[in-house]
Amino acid sequence: MITKPNGRELDVLIVGAGFAGMYMLHKMRECGFAALAVDAASEIGGTWYHNRYPGLRCDVESLEYSYTFSPEIRNEWNWSERYPPQPEILAYARFVADKLDLRRDVQLNRRIVSAHWNEASRRWTVTSEAGQSWTPRWLMMATGCLSVPRFPNIPGVELFDGTLVHTAAWPEAGVEVGGKTVGLIGTGSSGVQVATALAGRARQLSVFQRTPAYTIPARNRVLTDDDRRYFREHFPELDAWARTTSGGIMTGPAKVSALEVAPEEQEAMLWKAWEQGGSFRFTGTFNDVRRNAESNTIVSEFVRKRIRETVKDPRTAELLCPHDYIATRRVCVDTGYYEIFNRDDVSLVDVSSDPIETITKRGVRLASGVEQDLDVLILATGYDAMTGALLAIDIRGENGVSLKEAWAEGPKTYLGLAVAGFPNLFTVTGPGSPSVLSNVLRSIEHHVEWIADCLVALRAEGRERIEAEVDAQTRWVANVNETAEKTLFTKAASWYMGADIPGKPKVFMPFAGGLPTYVAACRDVVARGYDGFAKA
Numbered sequence: 001m002i003t004k005p006n007g008r009e010l011d012v013l014i015v016g017a018g019f020a021g022m023y024m025l026h027k028m029r030e031c032g033f034a035a036l037a038v039d040a041a042s043e044i045g046g047t048w049y050h051n052r053y054p055g056l057r058c059d060v061e062s063l064e065y066s067y068t069f070s071p072e073i074r075n076e077w078n079w080s081e082r083y084p085p086q087p088e089i090l091a092y093a094r095f096v097a098d099k100l101d102l103r104r105d106v107q108l109n110r111r112i113v114s115a116h117w118n119e120a121s122r123r124w125t126v127t128s129e130a131g132q133s134w135t136p137r138w139l140m141m142a143t144g145c146l147s148v149p150r151f152p153n154i155p156g157v158e159l160f161d162g163t164l165v166h167t168a169a170w171p172e173a174g175v176e177v178g179g180k181t182v183g184l185i186g187t188g189s190s191g192v193q194v195a196t197a198l199a200g201r202a203r204q205l206s207v208f209q210r211t212p213a214y215t216i217p218a219r220n221r222v223l224t225d226d227d228r229r230y231f232r233e234h235f236p237e238l239d240a241w242a243r244t245t246s247g248g249i250m251t252g253p254a255k256v257s258a259l260e261v262a263p264e265e266q267e268a269m270l271w272k273a274w275e276q277g278g279s280f281r282f283t284g285t286f287n288d289v290r291r292n293a294e295s296n297t298i299v300s301e302f303v304r305k306r307i308r309e310t311v312k313d314p315r316t317a318e319l320l321c322p323h324d325y326i327a328t329r330r331v332c333v334d335t336g337y338y339e340i341f342n343r344d345d346v347s348l349v350d351v352s353s354d355p356i357e358t359i360t361k362r363g364v365r366l367a368s369g370v371e372q373d374l375d376v377l378i379l380a381t382g383y384d385a386m387t388g389a390l391l392a393i394d395i396r397g398e399n400g401v402s403l404k405e406a407w408a409e410g411p412k413t414y415l416g417l418a419v420a421g422f423p424n425l426f427t428v429t430g431p432g433s434p435s436v437l438s439n440v441l442r443s444i445e446h447h448v449e450w451i452a453d454c455l456v457a458l459r460a461e462g463r464e465r466i467e468a469e470v471d472a473q474t475r476w477v478a479n480v481n482e483t484a485e486k487t488l489f490t491k492a493a494s495w496y497m498g499a500d501i502p503g504k505p506k507v508f509m510p511f512a513g514g515l516p517t518y519v520a521a522c523r524d525v526v527a528r529g530y531d532g533f534a535k536a
């Protein structure tokens with residue numbers, strides 16, 4: 001069945017109605033394509049719909065974690081705080097959807113399970129779990145980098161009699177923790193935020209930590225009318241500045257290496273960034289934090305000193321000190337995380353030395369035999385990042401080859417936008433693009449606009465098929481790998497590396513060369529007539 005929105009044959013199917021899918025839908029319609037977005041959820045908003053655990057905020061500042069393409073949206077929406085809380089981000093997504101009248105072309109509660117390329121018709125056949133199908137010419141995967149929750153491979157999960165909840169699937173009705181004994185597994189961005197929010201609300205909170213994370217004070221605050229006015233008035237130059245920085249953030253770029261300044265100067269610069277708050281600002285104090293081990297150690301040690309100063313119990317403080325290179329795993333942003341460990345009703349359980357052996361009917365049992373009874377067990381155990389959502393769908397390209405087979409050794413893309421052997425399929429913020437290393441809203445806008453330009457160019461040439469060439473893809477993957485090798489990223493066991501999922505190939509997935517370099521590479525491909533793509 002071909003779905004025909006507005007009575008027209010479907011040109012574009014967009015999988016996902018989060019920030020990527022929403023803008024893609026708008027852009028495709030603007031370019032005159034018949035487009036439809038589908039999403040498994042019952043509401044638009046993607047990750048900001050599914051994640052609604054207490055304490056959730058974005059680690060990118062609100063004024064920057066916004067679309068830039070529409071002055072009207074920018075001028076009409078008023079962010080209330082420096083770091084936006086989840087309900088406000090979801091409200092923003094809804095506001096944009098209404099403003100752009102997106103909902104008439106969005107179908108919710110549609111979980112896509114397969115997408116098969118048909119060479120004869122040069123169309124995709126896309127099928128949902130409930131058996132609906134669509135046959136678009138173009139397939140846009142806007143499925144998000146962090147959208148498939150990871151459950152720990154700890155036996156006994158099904159035995160637990162209390163409330164078990166994953167941060168990425170927090171019930172809309174909330175979880176009652178008042179007067180309850182709560183256990184929390186995971187101390188990444190989600191774990192740090194939820195722990196801080198629940199400390200003092202739960203009767204007792206046990207944080208089960210396997211690997212300590214670096215977390216930097218947010219210094220969140222209410223935004224004033226003056227803040228918003230300044231941002232609007234100076235938007236052109238602020239935006240132009242952000243586009244010159246590696247992460248597409250209005251911070252930096254840092255001018256010096258830590259090694260180029262005296263120790264007192266290093267300390268003063270780090271203090272200044274620490275007081276200003278935010279992880280990007282702090283880790284961007286020096287220009288080689290992600291490349292130079294010595295520089296990195298200076299920054300890492302500064303954080304460890306702050307932890308030891310903050311946490312009164314020396315043993316707990318030591319356990320909270322991360323010993324990997326800062327910023328090689330995602331740095332968290334918090335409001336009083338380390339301080340919660342000074343409370344009598346919060347305890348840190350080191351499960352690296354004494355792992356959780358099993359989840360029982362009443363709680364958890366550690367390898368040492370210690371048992372802990374729990375009323376509520378929260379899993380803040382992360383995601384099958386970057387490839388999880390794409391590989392969860394049975395995507396088959398030319399000759400029926402599946403994406404799973406094509407990516408058996410790790411994801412291979414051309415520019416993070418397209419995959420050889422999978423014609424007319426585009427990935428928004430796919431592996432091989434800066435995606436999670438950038439302000440993802442900037443990356444989304446860039447990808448959507450690049451793809452839209454590409455489709456418009458093809459249409460003008462009377463073409464209806466495009467595919468990444470194997471050689472171009474091989475060269476790009478090599479570039480992604482070489483770029484990562486020049487950094488410290490590959491030294492850490494992170495979700496960027498697929499390190500957290502048993503059996504997942506251990507390759508560094510995002511492009512670490514920074515947004516400006518990446519954008520220039522994409523522009524260059526266009527300037528050379530879509531070099532590395534075969535058009536028909």
Ligand code: N01
Pocket residue numbers: 057058059060146151152153154167185186187188189190191193208209210211330333351356380381382383436495500
């Ligand atoms: O997930 P994570 P997350 N036993 O993968 C632990 C974005 N985000 O949801 O490191 C014990 O970072 C695991 O331990 P280890 C942001 O990009 C942003 O927190 O594998 N522990 C780790 O501590 C972020 O990076 C925001 O040793 C187990 C934790 O679970 C990304 O999403 C907010 C375990 C998982 O941490 C993911 O963050 C939230 C086990 N068996 C998320 N299995 C903001 O913008 C796993 N763990 C603020």
